[in-house]
Amino acid sequence: ERLRERTTVPLVVWDVGLGAAHNAMATIACVEASRDETQRPVHLVSFENDVASLRLALRNGPRFPHLRGPAPGKLLRFGEWRSEHVPLVWTLLEGDFLELFPEAPPPDLIWWDPFSPKTDTPLWTLDCFERVFAACSERDVELFTYSTSTAIRAALVAAGFAIARGAPTGPKSETTLAMTPAALVHAARRGRDPFGVDWLERWRRSDARWPSDVAEEARDAFAERILGAFQLRGTASR
DSSP: OOTTSSOSSOEEEEEEOOTTSHHHHHHHHHHHHTTTTOOOOEEEEEEESOTHHHHHHHHTGGGOTTOOSSHHHHHHHHSEEEOSSSSEEEEEEESOHHHHGGGSOOOSEEEEOOSOTTTSGGGGSHHHHHHHHHHHTTSOOEEEESOOOHHHHHHHHHHTOEEEEEOOBTTBSOEEEEEOHHHHTTTTTTTOOBOOHHHHHHHHHOSSOSOTTOOGGGHHHHHHHHHHHHHHTTOSOO
């Protein structure tokens, strides 16, 4: 849908947590499959602090059929790859995401796929999501993540995002979609399913509702932010 938008401005996709490039290669496949419908340029920006997973996968190519073609190898070698078939550029930013993302063009779509909150804790905090939201708050941006953690969803809401039920994947019956206010305007047209007061009540009852960087003395203020966000959108009970 975003590829079909009538503009020559590149569609910027942030791939946060490159890993073995599953999300990145799925993105490239989607763009290539849409070549007859649109020629909107795409800039795919992958962030990764350790490319060992991709190197290992490339050394065992038959086990990772999604890594077809020269793109992943050239990305590792040169830090960038340009498609010969569609107007797509794939860039690698290697290092700490929180230090690097201000260098990247502001996103339209974000694949949020760092490892677990226990391993990549700084990327699952209220502070991190606040910084990401500040970088794209005025834009029509959707963030997709596999996590269904109540604390992670609460951090996204407190940071300024609206949250919705994401598509199922693998063993997960649902994932999480976060939207900036400008994206929320298009939620119905795009078939999104934003959470309402039912989720707010579940959050209130949860024993694991606090992001890791919200200290006990800050929890009342955090709860007010959550309630305020739902009231602003007309979905909180009064």
